[in-house]
Amino acid sequence: MRIGKRTQIYWLSQLTGWGLFVLGNIISASIQAEVIPGLYIVSLFILINGILVTHIFRNLVVRLKWSSLNIPQLIPRMLLSAVLMSLAFTLFNSVLTDLLSGNIPLLGSLFTATFGLNALNFTALFLLWEIIYFAVHTFENWKKEEILNLELRASKTEIELNSLRAQMNPHFVFNSMNSIRALVDENPEKAKMAITMLSGMLRGSLTMGRFQTIPLRQEFELVEKYIALEKIRFEERLMVNLHVDEDVMETEIPPFVVQTLVENGIKHGISSKIEGGRLSLDARRIRDEVVITITNTGTYLPKENHDGIGIPNILTRLEMIYGRDAEMDIQQSGPDVVVQLKIPAKHIS
Numbered sequence: 001m002r003i004g005k006r007t008q009i010y011w012l013s014q015l016t017g018w019g020l021f022v023l024g025n026i027i028s029a030s031i032q033a034e035v036i037p038g039l040y041i042v043s044l045f046i047l048i049n050g051i052l053v054t055h056i057f058r059n060l061v062v063r064l065k066w067s068s069l070n071i072p073q074l075i076p077r078m079l080l081s082a083v084l085m086s087l088a089f090t091l092f093n094s095v096l097t098d099l100l101s102g103n104i105p106l107l108g109s110l111f112t113a114t115f116g117l118n119a120l121n122f123t124a125l126f127l128l129w130e131i132i133y134f135a136v137h138t139f140e141n142w143k144k145e146e147i148l149n150l151e152l153r154a155s156k157t158e159i160e161l162n163s164l165r166a167q168m169n170p171h172f173v174f175n176s177m178n179s180i181r182a183l184v185d186e187n188p189e190k191a192k193m194a195i196t197m198l199s200g201m202l203r204g205s206l207t208m209g210r211f212q213t214i215p216l217r218q219e220f221e222l223v224e225k226y227i228a229l230e231k232i233r234f235e236e237r238l239m240v241n242l243h244v245d246e247d248v249m250e251t252e253i254p255p256f257v258v259q260t261l262v263e264n265g266i267k268h269g270i271s272s273k274i275e276g277g278r279l280s281l282d283a284r285r286i287r288d289e290v291v292i293t294i295t296n297t298g299t300y301l302p303k304e305n306h307d308g309i310g311i312p313n314i315l316t317r318l319e320m321i322y323g324r325d326a327e328m329d330i331q332q333s334g335p336d337v338v339v340q341l342k343i344p345a346k347h348i349s
Helices: 005-031 039-064 071-101 113-186 188-208 216-237 257-270 302-306 310-325
Strands: 238-244 277-286 289-297 327-333 336-344
Touching (some): 005 039, 039 071, 039 113, 113 188, 113 216, 188 216, 216 238, 216 277, 257 277, 257 289, 257 310, 257 336
Parallel strands (some): 238 277
Antiparallel strands (some): 277 289, 289 336, 327 336
């Protein structure tokens, strides 16, 4: 039967602790030139006796579940058990000493001051043993509780992120279908072409949606396909300029973040203008951050732009994944809306 690591540590600690105690007694007796009958035999039995008494106590603690008690409940039990262990330990040693020294009847040392002094000293020793035992046990329970809490928080975060990612796909499909619907009457052939392109995009997006983060390269490919789809609808009314530095292409970002920002720029900005407008995307590394900037023709209206699920979804996912290390800012700059997304460069894989 395989002995667990925790059990091995327990027995090693018992042997080491009591072994050092016995060794200290032997060294002390040798220095003081104190004659103790059968010193080494007594020392061996003290070692065995100490381990036996504390092990019996440990089994009682486990059976009675003292580890689940609070400190006020535990303290009187510890004091009483330390006294009882000390009495049993000292009594055993007295019997052994009387046997080795030839004292008859046995327990002649029971009624001496030495017995009481030894019992008092060993009470302190056993109380120290208990304090160490419960301190280690409390620390282990704290670690287990902390690990469990971290696992629960991670599980909760993962569930929430899955829910948020699930929201983005329908949002993306809904807006794309609106764009295609506008083409059905005016240009059926373009509508068919757009549906084919959307079908291809959906296949890729379903794969992307399974992950918490994806390389910017994959997100950029989705953005290019989405813009190509919108170009069918807007034609010359939509002018686009895309630039992503090669050294940030492997930056890990939440899926659909950049695509949603581009989508919002076209939906809320460019589509509302008869003359159309322009959209630019720039991604580069600036010191310790990867900065993604999306600029589009339009007017920024915070209430209108935050009524949907796109922007709130992005902000929530950024906070859940990066904490305070990532930020997003939306500003009006002349005739343009500028969205700037900053992600730590350490998230580049």
